[in-house]
Amino acid sequence: MSLDPSYLEYPKRQRGMDHEHYSYSNMHQRPPVAWPDGNKLLVWPVVSLEYFPMVPSDDPFRAPGHMQTAYPDYRHYTAREYGTRIGIYRLLGAFERVGANISVAANSAIAERYPQLIEDIMAGGHEIIAHSTDMNGTIASGMAEADERALINDSLDRLEKATGTRPRGWLSIARSQSFKTAGLLAEAGVDYMCDWVNDELPYAFQTSAGEITNIPLNHELSDRQIINVQQHSVDSYAQSINDAASWLSSEAETYGGRMLPMHLTPYIMGLPYRIDVFEKLVEDLSRRGGVDFARGDTIVDSWKAQQ
Numbered sequence: 001m002s003l004d005p006s007y008l009e010y011p012k013r014q015r016g017m018d019h020e021h022y023s024y025s026n027m028h029q030r031p032p033v034a035w036p037d038g039n040k041l042l043v044w045p046v047v048s049l050e051y052f053p054m055v056p057s058d059d060p061f062r063a064p065g066h067m068q069t070a071y072p073d074y075r076h077y078t079a080r081e082y083g084t085r086i087g088i089y090r091l092l093g094a095f096e097r098v099g100a101n102i103s104v105a106a107n108s109a110i111a112e113r114y115p116q117l118i119e120d121i122m123a124g125g126h127e128i129i130a131h132s133t134d135m136n137g138t139i140a141s142g143m144a145e146a147d148e149r150a151l152i153n154d155s156l157d158r159l160e161k162a163t164g165t166r167p168r169g170w171l172s173i174a175r176s177q178s179f180k181t182a183g184l185l186a187e188a189g190v191d192y193m194c195d196w197v198n199d200e201l202p203y204a205f206q207t208s209a210g211e212i213t214n215i216p217l218n219h220e221l222s223d224r225q226i227i228n229v230q231q232h233s234v235d236s237y238a239q240s241i242n243d244a245a246s247w248l249s250s251e252a253e254t255y256g257g258r259m260l261p262m263h264l265t266p267y268i269m270g271l272p273y274r275i276d277v278f279e280k281l282v283e284d285l286s287r288r289g290g291v292d293f294a295r296g297d298t299i300v301d302s303w304k305a306q307q
Contacts, residue, residue: 032256040252040290045102045262051109052080052135060140063173087270094279098286100293105131105171108155111162127295129169130155141178183207192300202303222263234274238281
């Protein structure tokens, strides 16, 4: 028995994804992007600076890296706090040695609990991206729209109060969004988000509240994924980043500028038995011809100017 032809009819079927947020784009058919100073590749470091409450929320889901054992879970709590006391300064030092400015995705609770840390980050010329309120501030589609709007605005407001500057960028916890998130971010005046990971260049994202730019923050190359989840060594991580930089630089010769996200976690990469390899990686990248480091807002502004 054959299917009725109407069974295969789907009015939303189109090239790419079944929505109107953006159109399908073949990477080889786009107008080439030209980065500042003639660079072929921009490395975009993003450090996640997170505050994990002692008791995790499982609604709508428990954030990756959250407390795991019976409460109070001081072992994991203090391991995470290592990042805000020690690890972050080692990462900042690695970038500052080569004169690189980076993006730091911070929970707003970090700005309130560790004001000196936020001052040091900004004094180094780095950018603060909003990363929810704390690591219980997760988003998923079961969340009421009013609650999600309040969470987004609360994070932005508290970071603005602490830093004097409203964040232009947003990174959701675990890159998780509801069906409403992108529109709520545009409504709140956010210029760019980092949650959709389907490209290696920024792209315009349409919402009911207007346009927002998405800068894909690759998850596969994050230290959490390579070191914690896949259980590879820091040497393997460095090799992966170097391989990606070589490939993208070569590709840029033909197709125009490329971008390499570098997503980092202070309590993972900032440990004393990893940081030496990481420092060397940053130094090696800085010595490559046609390669530079950039903040997210710099990448967005340069890309937008060419559209």
